[in-house]
Amino acid sequence: MSDEGAAVVAAVAAVADRLETERSHLTDLDSAIGDADHGGNMARGWAAAAEAVGELDDPEPMTVVKTAGKTLLSEVGGASGPLYGGSLVFASPELEDGITAETAVAFAETYLEKVQDRGDARVGDKTMVDALVPAVHTFKKSVEVDDMAPLSALAKAVAAAERGVDFTVPIRASKGRASYLGWRSVGHQDPGATSTLFIMEELLDVATEHLEAPEELPEHPESPTIPDGEVTED
């Protein structure tokens, strides 16, 4: 299996594990302003996606992403199927030539565009877009303008998504099922923005493992590096 393909398979599995762990957390958030099915839908969908990509034979990243997206489409249904799964399917061709800083930016932009087209949501509507827009824009700027290493750019994007999730708490929903609640949605964190953040956090974790760990080591077998100071254990 290509290293990149394996990394994406690992990422899908990591997201599935995380969403299973967060199942009741997401369901609680969704009970407050939705119909209490987000935790179950995401956990079930991503578990199926992890299983499906696990069965692929030596896949390229594009195939893994497309397979995961198609599985989410059929397993999750509702609005989340097209938003989380359909967007992956449509963004997957951006990874045709593998994963580089450039293709990752293109992938993120297409994914965001598809989510926004499909959901017709903008920043401030209290949806997953509130996490995605700052994350994607931060990632793009960090790579293209600040010339940052992809991993640092991704870390910065995740931090931006986290602030976006916090931003959903005080605002009023104007898209999605929570919009039916109007002002009563104020004070509740958006479940879609939250699950989007969880997905991105797992991408960062897996990317960190694959980009940092083995590649550099063989060149300096005599000096294994011990990270100093900054590493935090979750």
Place this chain on the structure above:
Amino acid sequence: MKKLINDPDDVVDEMLDGMVAAYPDQVRRIPDTKVLVRDDAPVDGKVGIVSGGGSGHEPTHAGYLGKGMLDGAAAGEVFTSPTADELEELVAAADSGAGVLMVIKNYEGDVMNFETAGEMVEMEGTDVAQVVVDDDVAVEDSLYTSGRRGVCGTILVHKAAGAKAAEGADLEEVQRVGQKVVDNVGTMGMALTSCITPEKGEATFDLPEDEIELGIGIHGEPGVERTDVMSADEITEELTANVLDDLDLEEGQEVMTIVNGMGGTPQMELFVVNRKLQELLGDHGLETWDAWVGDYMTSLDMEGCSITVCAVDEELKDLLGAPAETPALTVT
């Protein structure tokens, strides 16, 4: 609550098999899906017309499969949108090369899954167009929808678009007449009792014995007003006034009407409503060209009805009056 079911999980599947068994010459099921198509789909050279949505609204949509109406219909779980992969199969099965019109009721899940499916089929080279039906005048934004909900007026879109496609018109023309119906139709419903989903087995919403809900949605989602129970004439006046207010028709305009049962209402009561509806239309100076009465788009076993009024011109009269041969609707 007593129900004529086996396992709630099997209801949709078993219903579809039962429909195929009832109309073996008219419909068939695409294996391993909840998609039914007319037996001879795709029809050579004809634009395909497809629709779909959650189950529980029978005969919508599969009851309208056949000559002059739909080529394919996808069934979701009860009150749940079909998934995009099933809708992809639906569109593909209806395409003879002339393109496919997707008729979508305006619910977020339905719209997103249809659009996703449409885009995927387009990548394979199929021409796809869509009409989103939002005829419910009762509420703007609701539990499942941004904007107005799509309800019984959808049947007239199936009819007009289906007739246009049967004439051999191209996709753009077929879409145009579908949209024309949407632009000229309004519906409002009411409930005497709640529906009961097979899964839950009890009332979806609590409606006291002496109250009714005006503006109810076809999934039992809230309407605009809960009032003390009224007579059939008073209810008909209320619904008709709201629909006509929205349509804002000129005196002398010809209309077609549907008094639609929600699933648990005796025909007797629907005809009582129709009697008053026609009287009211006359009072408004409107001329009824055709009036349908029956269960066209139901909400499981809900008791109640909806009233649909559609302004018609010569073109729409030709299309709505054109022949149709389907399990649920025959026009000769």
